[in-house]
Amino acid sequence: MNFRDEELLISVVADLIGDVRHVAVGNASPIPAAAALLARARGNGRPYVSLLGSARHTFWTDGGRELFDCAGQGRIDVFFLSGGEIDGEGNINLVSVGDYDKPAARFPGSFGSSYLYFVVPKVILFRTEHSKRTLVPKVSFISAPGASEPNVERTGGPIALITNRCLFRFDAERRRFVLQSVHPGHTLAEVIVNTGFEFDRPPDVPETPAPSADMLRLLRQAVAPELAEVYPQFAAKVFGLGKSA
Amino acid sequence: MPSIARNLEEALAPITDGCLLAIPRESTGAAMAATRALIRRGVRRLSVVVLPTSSLQADLLIGAGCVEALETSAVSLGEFGPAPRFTAAILGGTIGMKDASCPALHAAFQAAEKGVPFMPLRGLIGTDVLKHRPDWKLADNPFGDNDPIVLLPAIKPDVALFHAPMADRNGNVWIGRQRELVTMAHASAKTVVTVEKIVDEDLLADRTLAAGTLPGFYVETVAVAERGAWPLPLPEHYAWDAEHLKEYATLAATEDGFKKYLDQYVYERRAA
Numbered sequence: 001m002n003f004r005d006e007e008l009l010i011s012v013v014a015d016l017i018g019d020v021r022h023v024a025v026g027n028a029s030p031i032p033a034a035a036a037l038l039a040r041a042r043g044n045g046r047p048y049v050s051l052l053g054s055a056r057h058t059f060w061t062d063g064g065r066e067l068f069d070c071a072g073q074g075r076i077d078v079f080f081l082s083g084g085e086i087d088g089e090g091n092i093n094l095v096s097v098g099d100y101d102k103p104a105a106r107f108p109g110s111f112g113s114s115y116l117y118f119v120v121p122k123v124i125l126f127r128t129e130h131s132k133r134t135l136v137p138k139v140s141f142i143s144a145p146g147a148s149e150p151n152v153e154r155t156g157g158p159i160a161l162i163t164n165r166c167l168f169r170f171d172a173e174r175r176r177f178v179l180q181s182v183h184p185g186h187t188l189a190e191v192i193v194n195t196g197f198e199f200d201r202p203p204d205v206p207e208t209p210a211p212s213a214d215m216l217r218l219l220r221q222a223v224a225p226e227l228a229e230v231y232p233q234f235a236a237k238v239f240g241l242g243k244s245a
Numbered sequence: 246m247p248s249i250a251r252n253l254e255e256a257l258a259p260i261t262d263g264c265l266l267a268i269p270r271e272s273t274g275a276a277m278a279a280t281r282a283l284i285r286r287g288v289r290r291l292s293v294v295v296l297p298t299s300s301l302q303a304d305l306l307i308g309a310g311c312v313e314a315l316e317t318s319a320v321s322l323g324e325f326g327p328a329p330r331f332t333a334a335i336l337g338g339t340i341g342m343k344d345a346s347c348p349a350l351h352a353a354f355q356a357a358e359k360g361v362p363f364m365p366l367r368g369l370i371g372t373d374v375l376k377h378r379p380d381w382k383l384a385d386n387p388f389g390d391n392d393p394i395v396l397l398p399a400i401k402p403d404v405a406l407f408h409a410p411m412a413d414r415n416g417n418v419w420i421g422r423q424r425e426l427v428t429m430a431h432a433s434a435k436t437v438v439t440v441e442k443i444v445d446e447d448l449l450a451d452r453t454l455a456a457g458t459l460p461g462f463y464v465e466t467v468a469v470a471e472r473g474a475w476p477l478p479l480p481e482h483y484a485w486d487a488e489h490l491k492e493y494a495t496l497a498a499t500e501d502g503f504k505k506y507l508d509q510y511v512y513e514r515r516a517a
Contacts, residue, residue, distance in 0.1 A: 152370050
């Protein structure tokens with residue numbers, strides 16, 4: 001069965017989510033949102049899915065703080081973060097490049113990352129642009145650190161980094177990424193050339209498995225219409241849905 | 246007793262030059278008509294604190310030269326791209342910036358509403374956000390053993406400003422599910438609200454509405470501003486004006502373009 005690049009990423013992320021109670025997805029994240037909805041469709045209603053910015057797909061009634069209060073209590077199992085820069089120790093930078101007081105480039109800001117990275121057990125890093133500009137040896141500014149000192153209370157952190165080229169697992173003990181698989185149509189050499197940090201890899205790096213026919217059916221038939229309510233442009237582009245005015 | 250102002254300009258009187266102004270995130274109800282009125286009035290040296298992130302509202306105020314200092318965890322136009330005037334101001338060093346974290350802002354406003362000096366929060370340790378916040382303190386949990394935790398000072402704004410669907414004649418304001426607006430009002434010395442409409446019935450007398458109502462007790466002034474969040478959304482009332490935001494993103498990319506935007510949509514009072 002043919003599939004689009006986005007469908008591959010959605011299926012990989014859905015597998016990373018696994019069997020959990022509650023997945024929350026930040027704004028402007030159509031692929032993680034689709035993956036969370038796919039995980040729920042596969043799990044017959046489990047997990048709860050909270051899509052920030054969508055009144056329909058959030059149950060919160062206590063304002064913006066409820067997300068963070070939920071997370072602080074361990075009531076959010078999976079969250080997604082990205083970074084203008086991500087380095088090999090899993091540090092992410094959402095603030096600026098260069099000297100903080102005289103930056104060469106400025107990003108929007110850290111949002112909730114400086115907290116959520118610590119308290120959500122499975123944080124999936126998602127950055128489609130896989131280049132030496134985004135995956136750097138060392139971030140200019142740590143919005144959220146990949147790991148912490150042993151006396152710092154921490155129940156969460158990164159488990160994986162997914163890009164348009166490959167999937168890395170994060171080894172929390174060693175504070176390093178391990179290349180897990182390279183997506184179809186991409187090569188190990190290309191991953192090495194375009195990654196600014198060092199990472200570990202097995203002698204033979206497998207290809208990222210293609211989504212199964214069952215998964216694609218579920219995605220296209222059950223998940224796509226739900227997604228179109230929140231991300232109409234994405235659903236139109238990827239699934240040809242919701243184009244009507 | 247809150248005053249129901251005769252017009253927007255009168256309602257905005259509590260927002261004076263140099264005050265600490267609290268504004269909410271765009272998805273809860275940003276008072277955009279009021280923001281344009283403040284720019285027309287030429288308000289200056291505002292310290293703006295956002296609960297917790299902003300988009301067009303902060304970008305407009307910064308671009309128009311109204312802002313001296315900003316505390317927020319992000320300014321972005323979301324799917325319409327980076328916030329151009331915010332970005333230019335940071336790169337040019339023309340505003341003071343306190344980078345924060347969303348839950349830190351929520352917690353610091355909660356400290357103010359409780360009347361306590363600070364609130365502890367997990368996370369933050371080892372971040373450069375904390376490193377650049379000398380006003381945030383690292384303490385040892387007095388109930389724990391070798392358990393460092395960050396303490397955030399209460400944020401006590403002079404004025405909170407937001408837009409809501411309706412108010413009654415007593416200045417009670419219906420905010421529905423947007424509970425952080427209540428926190429913002431509790432934390433602030435004064436609260437200024439614009440609304441789509443004023444209704445005759447007492448919002449606190451209706452049990453269904455009362456739970457989603459900010460009592461007039463906390464409200465200084467209310468003014469009607471129909472479509473007062475435009476071009477940003479008002480939850481369950483209207484959505485973004487995507488075409489307008491695209492136009493803004495294009496124009497505001499340059500200083501000249503931004504001036505054109507102000508001339509066309511702010512000073513000319515063409516706005517809906």
